[in-house]
Amino acid sequence: MPAGGKPTVRSRRFGRRMQRHRLKAGFDQEQAAAFIYGSRSKISRMEDGITTAKPAEVLLLLDRYSVTDEKERDHLVWLAKNSNHRGWWLNFPELSDGYRNHISLEDDATSIREWQTVLVPGLLQTAGYAECASTAGPDFVSSESVAQLVKVREERQAKISEGGTSYAAVIWEPVVINRLVPDDVYLDQLEHLLKVGKRQNVTLQILPLAAGVRAGMTYPFSSFSFDNQPTVEAVAIDNLRGASILEASDDLAAYTRAFDQLRSAALTPDASAQLIRRVLRSSKEDES
Structure with a gap:
């Protein structure tokens, strides 16, 4: 049972999948x-x-529901066993429930798609940039908490750096061209974006200013898929206290369409890398 009888991200995913299989089989x-x-x-x-x-x-129900796909059966058994698994993020008590749910989704996901309008996505931030971002909110954050939040960012990035998930990010151009952090942190972050964008499991695209109002179509969000199919099963929307998680089918469909439209309007990965290199080169010339 999930801790305290409260649903967890994993237990909700397990329940939704089991419900879909039951309804498809025609049972009440x-x-x-x-x-x-x-x-x-x-x-x-x-x-x-x-x-x-x-x-x-679980296996008995799946037999009666005529679910024969071994990957799906194994995945549902895994979710049942691990619905209350103590993830590494629970060792950081200062994290909000919303942020923990976001990290739980990242940790399980086989595919992550993210749209950002103001800051470099957390999964792509350098330690220096993460430190600046952690102190940018309206709440006072102690130096000890900042160190912990930077550590959380680094832990989150492990699955991306190890190739454990497919990651696609669309970033609005002002994120790249505006210096919201000290110059040395800014230049290091641009270098890091170029480096990380070369990974086989990472796709990085810039939505240009020329795209106009499309950039304002939605707040920053991340969407998550959990198997070999690209179907989005959860969406996390950034807010001041961490993240709000959406799981209703209409919401998931809307955010899937939104990301597809943003990706279509964005520069190609190669053109995006060229833009970042131009900004980096110009910024270094300004420094000299």
Whole structure:
């Protein structure tokens, strides 16, 4: 059971998937409960993410739902076993619940798509840039907390640097051309973007100012997929206290369309790298 009986990101994902399979098979909750000698309430709580099921129950339900795909079956069993897994981010008590949920999604994701309008995405930030970003909010942050937040950023980036997930970012041009941090941090960050953009699992694109109002179509967000299919299953929207998580199907469809439109309007990865190099070269000339 999720800690305190409260749904976790993983338990909700598990419940939604199990519900989709049940509905596709044409069973109601009462019928599903009979398959595992349980109650309708147990199926309802499982599908709401309040509780999970034992692996044997999951497999029995999937058999009755005629789900034969081994990857899907293995994934659902894994979610059932790990719905309350203590991730490394829980060792940082200063993180908000929203931020922890965001990190949990990142940690599980096989594909991440991100749109940013003001700051370099956290998954692409250098330590120096992360330190500046951590002190930019309206709340006072102690030096000890800043160090911890920078450490969290570095831990989040591990899966990207190790190639554990596919990552696509679209960044608005002002993020690159505006010096919101000290010059040395700014130049180092631009160099880092060029370096990270060469990784096979990373796609980095710049949305130019010429794209006009399209940049204002939505606040910064990240979307997440969790298997070999590109279907978006969760969206995190940035806010002052961390992130808000969207999981309703209409919301997911809207943000999938939004990212596709932003990506189509953005420069190609090669043209984006050329723009960053021009800005870097011009900035270095200004320094000399």
